[in-house]
Amino acid sequence: MSKGNLLEILFIPLEEFRRIQEADIERFEKLGIISDMCRVNALSAVKKAGSGHLGSSFSSLDIVTFLYFEEMNIMQVGIDSPHRDIYFSSKGHDCPGLYSVLTVMGIIPFEKLLKLRRLGGLDGHPDVRIPGIEVNSGSLGMGISKAKGIALAKRMKKNKGRVFVMTGDGELQEGQIWEALQNVAHQKVNDIIVIVDYNKIQTDKPIKEIIGLGDLEKKFSVFGWCVERCNGHNFLELKEVFEKLRKIEDRPKILIADTIKGKGISFMEGPIALEEGEGLYRWHAGAPSDEDYEKGLKELVKKINDRLKRWKVEPISLKIVETREKNRVRLKDIAEKVVNAYSEALVELGEKREDIVVLDADLAADCGLRPFEEKFPERFIECGIAEQDMVSTAGGLALQGFLPIVNSFGVFLASRANEQIYTNACERTKIIYVCHYAGLIPAGPGKSHQSIRDISLFGTLPNCVIIEPCNGKETKLALEWCVNEAKENCMLRLIISPSPRSILLPQNYKFSFGKGVILKEGKDVVVFSYGPVILHEVLTAAEILDKKGISVKVVNMPWINRVNKEWVFEVIKEPKAIFVVDNHYIYGGMGDYLLNVFAENLCKTNKIFHKLGMSQFPECGRPQEVLKYHKLDGESLVLKIEEILEKI
């Protein structure tokens, strides 16, 4: 696997799965081997992609394998039959495991697995465009409701087949789960089998430390469900429990499957990994290092071959699909990340202002909240994966005179808790909402995670300022402004991705309400944009255009929905054409706010105004390929600007 300074990424080819499937090995022993072989391919797919969720792919994989190879009727009736059993994962992020199984089933072409999280490959979270994928998921808590719709449809169409839906355990903190449990039981949609992948660790901490689930068996029972429990890694137990469940017809069914997060690679396995991480589990998301990849792969392959040897079957052979230099420097390891500045500023402000309370919905590490949590544990409120509860809790705190700073990924916070945010805003208190992971990039996790609607979702509150800073320095200034100066609610939009270049602000830069800053002078064209990722593309475009004789002024405009008119009219005075590039859907973003400001003036001055941004659902892939796909990379911006200028 290792050749000195080279790393080889290895997959088990389909022929090898065929050979093992046909070999003379005891049924469940074989299933375990197949499952571990799928673990190998999931591990390599994630390593190749550079990101992905191994922990829960591995905890759920034995169950998924059992379902497809033993329990469901897909091998009999085919994946296109209306009478097929349907399986999907509500949590969704365990899809590297599911994709591996579906390639073995012949449903997903093997080549696709080599393109996990790549444009035209397999999305970072399930998407129905992929063969065998029944439902889009990635945002938590929707699965049981979806299963209800599917099962009701089957009933109405008199189609056969049951509906299996896998949920996470942390996912049970989402309220929609309990709506669905209540409704499915009332409506007697009894063909649903929910399986809880009960690995007891959510993002990076044990569930009981975030929001404990209490006695799950009793909870589900009292909600009217037939509850069973078994070891989710023991095929015999799985067989027995599913046989039992098949006989239950008067209630919907739920299986609590006790599993181990990271199962299969010893150092990724729940209890050990938690100990090694001093209480933090580090294998939830992200690709392993080169060293860990090699170590993990070696362990898995050894376990597989040891068992094959016992059954006198030849060891498996793996195929090299990529050879790369070891310990490649990755952008995310060296580039500036605004979250670090945010994290520091939060602690600094927390020291000065005792009224600051920080709220989290189980993304504390990604949102840079851990330093604040450690320093001010009494002012840090962990709400688990329950964004609605978090936002309304913030509302209560604000009514009592605190200044809540509410954190989550933008796509979840802005939409899942939208009505709660509106209700808080109606109370005319001040709350700071921080939408992390704003915009199109990173594009690996796919459309459930890319936040391109958050500006529009906050933008129709009459009392909310939306700000997106362009670098660490501006992030600190922005947070300080929100805390100390703002008179209304604030939405701070932070990108989670590193940018290929650090955006440089003038030495004497002041963060001033409604005013942006010119990053590069130019007289033919002015481009407004914001945030580290898109500003880099805009600057790249400007540099190319400059060389072509078109002089481009680039403006960093962190104030998405507030504009100082005097300043902006001065900025647009000379250029004939104005462009706005939104890291957002083309409607409801900064482009629309500026268009409103310019509307009258444009006619008087005969300037061209043009908005650029997203006009489709965001694609999954590497940053550059996705930026290019959506025509938001530097080169595409050049072409667009040239095209528009030609029309003048």
Added chain:
Amino acid sequence: MSKGNLLEILFIPLEEFRRIQEADIERFEKLGIISDMCRVNALSAVKKAGSGHLGSSFSSLDIVTFLYFEEMNIMQVGIDSPHRDIYFSSKGHDCPGLYSVLTVMGIIPFEKLLKLRRLGGLDGHPDVRIPGIEVNSGSLGMGISKAKGIALAKRMKKNKGRVFVMTGDGELQEGQIWEALQNVAHQKVNDIIVIVDYNKIQTDKPIKEIIGLGDLEKKFSVFGWCVERCNGHNFLELKEVFEKLRKIEDRPKILIADTIKGKGISFMEGPIALEEGEGLYRWHAGAPSDEDYEKGLKELVKKINDRLKRWKVEPISLKIVETREKNRVRLKDIAEKVVNAYSEALVELGEKREDIVVLDADLAADCGLRPFEEKFPERFIECGIAEQDMVSTAGGLALQGFLPIVNSFGVFLASRANEQIYTNACERTKIIYVCHYAGLIPAGPGKSHQSIRDISLFGTLPNCVIIEPCNGKETKLALEWCVNEAKENCMLRLIISPSPRSILLPQNYKFSFGKGVILKEGKDVVVFSYGPVILHEVLTAAEILDKKGISVKVVNMPWINRVNKEWVFEVIKEPKAIFVVDNHYIYGGMGDYLLNVFAENLCKTNKIFHKLGMSQFPECGRPQEVLKYHKLDGESLVLKIEEILEKI
């Protein structure tokens, strides 16, 4: 109370409350009398307002009375003390009862009670601008989370006082309730006492027929709460149970209070009223008829006086606050309502298309779904007050080839289920979302119900057409188009309010993608708008302006976010000024879509473009006073149009 053809609206003045409070009557007997006196004032406030929620005001009123007069410390420490006990209602619509109690407490001025649901009076749902109101509510399910924030704030500030929050029972169908129950227990926020007003009837049907709640005591227990249960109309039981709860310190507390919806007026009381309504409860919302008002008032007053007599206390005297003609004809009884046309069209289409499934979240009557429900019970899915579950269920149905038509009030559907709608849209199926109660009017229920953000909340889905029809005929055409022609998701925006005039469409009107229709010709100015209510105001403005010599073209544009450019450029050819009047927040509505379409063209033709719409949170009040407040009534539109034209 009745003088032939005149109706008198009567209130019990504060002096009478003082007299009874000081009278020599047994403590709880007196409390019962006070409570019924509050019922009188709540009844009269709702009658005077013309709308309001009596059923649950009455079911919760004995508890509210008990809390303020017996259990809470407000009389001791004052309503402004940081150490005060805090009470609020999560359901919110029971506020006529609460307001009555707060007037007796001297917290709300008595005169305000005469201005229920009027501009500058008492909002139709609680608003913190009103003295004594701690939290905004009206959208369900947020209360326990809010209480958590308040209780945590008290803990951090070392302030005394407990937090009492009343929930409905139907409200327990909302997922956020269960998030909050789980989180409060985990975080040991033990100073919270939740009281469930368990009257067993939701909007207009028994809970068990909508979504049964199962064994509530067990459910709450297993979620980690201390659970008690008592008769919510028996003060002795209430006293004992609250004494017991005061001693529990290791867990948060929940009281299931068995109550009777409409308690106090026999024909409004749950079981009787259900029987009389043949299974439907008709006293949830809305003012009683003149006859029912007089009958109910008489019964309440008699009950009060009978008890006073037993204690040898003079009967109460009431004060006439308004005399009006009996059986006044109300606009809503005679004007066209688009929901009726929608209701008919739904049944007609249901007959032709077997793939249509209708989903409801406990607003079947308001949304005109009952005829479909009765005719096609197997294709009608009641989801209870669980909008997220409803939307994801629709997603599952659509994936299996059905065409779901999802109904709720716009403000709930568009925001509460926003992420679920986005996830469905990503699957590229087709779903029709019907946002009832769209826009500013009716304004009586207040900002939790007025939907002025829904266009922006749906508008950033790349595959969703938004349509608002202007009358019954167009409503049918729109629904038929959505069902039979649309290739993508549809959001149908229906106004629930009657309009003072029926909007007349040309005889040969065709409902044609992206094209509106000219309702009135004119050459100086063109105004685009939509929907019965605002088009009436626009037509009124046009008529006034015409008389003043300004010729106004009025365009009904039902296609909020899709425009046929050829058609629209022809429409705007002659007029020098273009106006768009949105029944929506001024950003993200039709104005912004048209501005985008016109942006380039405006500069070439030197036309003025001006958007009108909402720029603040919607106020509560009668239609005309609120339209005027927001400058969207005919006369304000005239002034604005004249002002803009003067600038040319």
